[in-house]
Amino acid sequence: MSDLCWWPVTDLARAIATKAVSPVEVVQAYLERVQARDAALRAYITVCGDAALEEARAAESELMGGRPRGPLHGVPIGLKDLFATAGVRTTGGSRILADAVPGQDATVVRRLRAAGAIVLGKLNMVEFAYGPEGRNPHYGDARNPWDAATARLAGGSSSGSAVAVATGLAAAALGSDTGGSVRIPASLSGITGLKPTYGRVSRAGVLPLAWSLDHVGPMARTAADCAVLLRAMAGYDAADASASVLPVPDYPAALTGELAGLRIGLLRGLFATAPAPEVGAAVEAAAAALAGAGAVVDEVTLERAGEAGPAAAAIVGAEALAFHAGWLRTRGSEYDPEVASRLRLGVLVSGVHYVRAQQVRGRLREDVDAALARRDVLVAPVTPVTAPAVADRDAALGDGPADVRSALVRLTRHFNLSGHPACSVPCGFTAGGLPIGMQVVGRPFDEATVLRVADAWQRITDWHTRRPPLA
Amino acid sequence: MTDDVLDLEALRRAARTAGFDWADSDLEPLLPLATPMARALRTLEATPVDAAEPAIVYRVV
Numbered sequence: 001m002s003d004l005c006w007w008p009v010t011d012l013a014r015a016i017a018t019k020a021v022s023p024v025e026v027v028q029a030y031l032e033r034v035q036a037r038d039a040a041l042r043a044y045i046t047v048c049g050d051a052a053l054e055e056a057r058a059a060e061s062e063l064m065g066g067r068p069r070g071p072l073h074g075v076p077i078g079l080k081d082l083f084a085t086a087g088v089r090t091t092g093g094s095r096i097l098a099d100a101v102p103g104q105d106a107t108v109v110r111r112l113r114a115a116g117a118i119v120l121g122k123l124n125m126v127e128f129a130y131g132p133e134g135r136n137p138h139y140g141d142a143r144n145p146w147d148a149a150t151a152r153l154a155g156g157s158s159s160g161s162a163v164a165v166a167t168g169l170a171a172a173a174l175g176s177d178t179g180g181s182v183r184i185p186a187s188l189s190g191i192t193g194l195k196p197t198y199g200r201v202s203r204a205g206v207l208p209l210a211w212s213l214d215h216v217g218p219m220a221r222t223a224a225d226c227a228v229l230l231r232a233m234a235g236y237d238a239a240d241a242s243a244s245v246l247p248v249p250d251y252p253a254a255l256t257g258e259l260a261g262l263r264i265g266l267l268r269g270l271f272a273t274a275p276a277p278e279v280g281a282a283v284e285a286a287a288a289a290l291a292g293a294g295a296v297v298d299e300v301t302l303e304r305a306g307e308a309g310p311a312a313a314a315i316v317g318a319e320a321l322a323f324h325a326g327w328l329r330t331r332g333s334e335y336d337p338e339v340a341s342r343l344r345l346g347v348l349v350s351g352v353h354y355v356r357a358q359q360v361r362g363r364l365r366e367d368v369d370a371a372l373a374r375r376d377v378l379v380a381p382v383t384p385v386t387a388p389a390v391a392d393r394d395a396a397l398g399d400g401p402a403d404v405r406s407a408l409v410r411l412t413r414h415f416n417l418s419g420h421p422a423c424s425v426p427c428g429f430t431a432g433g434l435p436i437g438m439q440v441v442g443r444p445f446d447e448a449t450v451l452r453v454a455d456a457w458q459r460i461t462d463w464h465t466r467r468p469p470l471a
Numbered sequence: 472m473t474d475d476v477l478d479l480e481a482l483r484r485a486a487r488t489a490g491f492d493w494a495d496s497d498l499e500p501l502l503p504l505a506t507p508m509a510r511a512l513r514t515l516e517a518t519p520v521d522a523a524e525p526a527i528v529y530r531v532v
């Protein structure tokens with residue numbers, strides 16, 4: 001039954017609800033697969049085998065008693081290891097929190113459990129989510145599954161989430177995205193990942209990197225699966241001051257498959273010059289295919305796109321240092337040295353820089369709003385390059401060389417600053433077999449249209465159905 | 472703090488100003504990162520924002 005591990009969440013949930021398969025059978029299949037494969041892939045930091053089986057037996061009993069919990073009843077998921085889980089250690093990918101056991105679940109975890117999801121375990125990540133590459137010296141790097149010959153970056157910081165979903169070690173996962181940490185690993189690992197609008201999903205119980213930029217989002221093999229998870233996760237939460245009071249739409253119901261008449265802006269400027277040729281060509285071909293399916297596609301430039309980098313550096317630098325100040329004073333030697341250096345760099349950011357960055361941020365948001373005033377969504381590459389080799393420190397972009405870390409966030413951080421929802425979907429492969437991602441960006445709180453476009457794209461293409469060689 | 476090239480002494484001063492008493496061995500690895508960061512901050516300082524108010528961090532909609 002190992003094929004169960006490749007079923008989309010939508011199919012799995014339906015099969016469980018109709019008693020075609022049992023939650024116990026599903027969880028056992030996943031746990032066996034994790035046991036067999038994860039030593040090489042390093043997607044998990046902690047596997048909750050016994051608890052997951054116990055929850056599966058309870059789920060089966062509830063189902064037999066005619067008491068299904070919700071749309072995710074019996075579906076096994078993984079959680080990036082920065083979501084608090086009652087009674088299960090939450091390391092943040094660090095040594096500092098290696099034995100930290102929260103007393104309660106994060107709000108999103110509680111909501112997913114209430115919808116019936118079963119937590120298989122806690123997933124690998126960049127230490128404290130500070131980095132887009134997916135490296136972790138404490139727990140080992142999660143391995144990008146698309147290249148058996150060369151060790152490549154899975155992308156981060158939600159590296160384990162992407163690898164687990166891409167290799168059939170979880171039906172879906174949660175990630176967090178401060179500068180691209182859901183979309184980048186989704187793109188590099190060939191899965192689908194949604195960064196919702198800032199305020200759409202509660203951050204309560206989630207270890208912060210930068211409070212004003214952190215977004216929580218689902219990662220899965222399809223946009224339809226992301227829609228099911230988002231519906232269960234989203235909504236007001238008194239425990240998060242930034243959580244929106246807007247009602248949560250029925251995202252799965254919005255997936256009509258219809259593209260006709262939708263107005264799509266293909267982002268140009270930085271989003272066209274930075275990508276390597278294969279990446280740019282794949283996204284342009286995708287835009288043409290969307291037009292061929294009935295969408296009205298034009299080109300649009302975000303005039304202030306170049307301002308995102310300095311603003312993001314100042315905001316993340318200041319907020320991350322503020323959160324870590326205590327540990328950096330007393331336990332600095334326990335950090336990954338690279339992460340410690342990134343954190344310490346925050347001392348260069350003055351109060352004036354921080355406020356000025358927030359001023360720039362407001363202007364960036366206006367810029368994106370203006371582009372969306374006459375369009376339903378924007379599309380662009382997620383990363384300018386595909387998965388770099390682990391040994392690579394520099395990457396060849398369309399507009400010149402750049403260090404890998406800054407290259408990976410170049411096209412994603414804009415929408416953390418602006419807060420707009422953005423979904424990464426596979427849109428092609430390089431000649432060398434590495435996945436290419438396209439992001440679909442929508443109006444604030446219009447995840448329904450973003451997911452509708454992403455889902456419609458996946459109905460007319462099969463990029464998202466390919467399985468990596470290391471799976 | 473936004474000279475384009477920062478040396479160890481500049482980092483010591485910045486750390487102390489921010490309330491951190493870090494050893495040189497903690498600060499030396501920052502040197503390759505500090506210059507790009509300083510350039511980014513200089514770019515930020517030069518970015519026209521007119522009278523824009525800072526984005527509201529916690530906006531409940």
